[in-house]
Amino acid sequence: MQKKAYLLLEDGLLVEGTAIGKIGTSGGEICFNTGMTGYQEIYTDPSYYGQIIVNTNAHIGNYGAFDAEQESSRPMISGLVVNEFAHEFSRKSATGSLQQYLESRNVVGIANIDTRMLVRYIRSKGAMNAIISSELTPDQLKAEIKKVPSMNGLELSSLVTTKEAYTVGDAHAAIKVAVLDLGIKQSIVTNLASRGVFCKVFPAKTSFAEMKAWNPHGYFISNGPGDPSVMTYAIETVKQALDSGKPLFGICLGHQLLALASGISTYKMHHGHRGLNHPVKNLVTGKGEMTSQNHGFSVNEKDIEKNANVMVTHVHLNDNTIMGIRLKDRKAFSVQYHPEASPGPHDSRYLFDEFIEMIQAEIAEPVTA
Numbered sequence: 001m002q003k004k005a006y007l008l009l010e011d012g013l014l015v016e017g018t019a020i021g022k023i024g025t026s027g028g029e030i031c032f033n034t035g036m037t038g039y040q041e042i043y044t045d046p047s048y049y050g051q052i053i054v055n056t057n058a059h060i061g062n063y064g065a066f067d068a069e070q071e072s073s074r075p076m077i078s079g080l081v082v083n084e085f086a087h088e089f090s091r092k093s094a095t096g097s098l099q100q101y102l103e104s105r106n107v108v109g110i111a112n113i114d115t116r117m118l119v120r121y122i123r124s125k126g127a128m129n130a131i132i133s134s135e136l137t138p139d140q141l142k143a144e145i146k147k148v149p150s151m152n153g154l155e156l157s158s159l160v161t162t163k164e165a166y167t168v169g170d171a172h173a174a175i176k177v178a179v180l181d182l183g184i185k186q187s188i189v190t191n192l193a194s195r196g197v198f199c200k201v202f203p204a205k206t207s208f209a210e211m212k213a214w215n216p217h218g219y220f221i222s223n224g225p226g227d228p229s230v231m232t233y234a235i236e237t238v239k240q241a242l243d244s245g246k247p248l249f250g251i252c253l254g255h256q257l258l259a260l261a262s263g264i265s266t267y268k269m270h271h272g273h274r275g276l277n278h279p280v281k282n283l284v285t286g287k288g289e290m291t292s293q294n295h296g297f298s299v300n301e302k303d304i305e306k307n308a309n310v311m312v313t314h315v316h317l318n319d320n321t322i323m324g325i326r327l328k329d330r331k332a333f334s335v336q337y338h339p340e341a342s343p344g345p346h347d348s349r350y351l352f353d354e355f356i357e358m359i360q361a362e363i364a365e366p367v368t369a
């Protein structure tokens with residue numbers, strides 16, 4: 001017999017389903033991802049820390065779990081909501097079932113939920129907190145959900161960043177990049193290292209001076225969870241990295257921090273973008289890209305209009321939100337979406353090449369002091 005579970009939303013919507021993963025109670029901000037594949041990469045993306053994920057794909061778990069398909073060492077999500085959950089899996093290389101994977105890693109989930117209804121609900125009401133439980137009554141949950149912190153104003157990177165700095169790639173490579181880990185996805189580092197970059201990944205609160213002492217040719221600012229506007233320590237690091245004149249590239253949270261360091265504010269979106277087929281237009285080349293996205297905050301369009309030093313390079317074709325910026329007086333650029341796309345289409349991987357070309361140009365003709 002499957003155990004009963006409840007999902008309660010902050011505004012009082014209560015839905016009943018069946019327990020998956022670990023028996024327990026867990027709260028967070030509820031958001032949905034429309035990707036049809038790549039569930040394990042999504043659950044282990046540290047940008048999702050503090051969030052309950054609704055997978056819109058109707059079947060989840062069919063291909064089991066596989067150790068190599070992780071974006072970090074463990075699932076980072078606060079909970080999981082699915083429609084039909086596959087307890088059986090059909091892939092030879094799988095290391096186990098998704099149920100075993102979630103249970104052994106303490107992820108609380110709920111299945112047999114009308115996810116289509118739920119997504120339409122979140123889309124109309126906006127982002128909000130939720131709680132899942134396979135042990136508490138609906139009345140107990142009403143008290144419990146009040147303890148879940150709001151994503152607005154929440155700093156989370158320091159909870160998911162690496163404790164110690166580490167290196168990835170060939171130590172004799174011609175290019176060295178200092179990576180600020182605010183909750184980085186492994187495939188971002190892999191994308192840099194596979195292009196011949198020697199990376200040193202630093203903990204979130206590392207001072208700029210410490211990163212500079214390693215003598216990198218460029219700086220990379222990673223993705224990560226939480227509200228960028230309260231990350232004063234990281235905004236300061238980005239400002240100093242910009243002042244150094246060395247090339248800088250930011251992805252997602254790193255993009256938001258480049259904007260904040262340039263005097264442009266960020267805001268919480270109504271319900272965010274999370275999926276694998278978000279259409280983006282590159283305004284420089286005029287080309288379209290299908291992109292992988294996962295963000296709930298965005299860079300303020302109005303502030304950009306007032307800042308002559310910031311050029312918009314990419315926009316979202318569904319809602320015109322800012323998807324990429326470049327500074328006119330610095331070798332610095334960033335995108336709101338995920339060019340490493342794990343999971344997702346590989347249309348935007350050229351951005352890693354552009355970063356490397358920028359570094360090569362700087363090495364050939366340094367403009368830095």
Ligand SMILES: NC(=O)CC[C@H](N)C(=O)O
Nearest residue numbers: 047223224252253296297
């Ligand atoms: N993937 C990310 O880096 C997410 C950035 C930020 N936490 C947001 O939700 O917008």
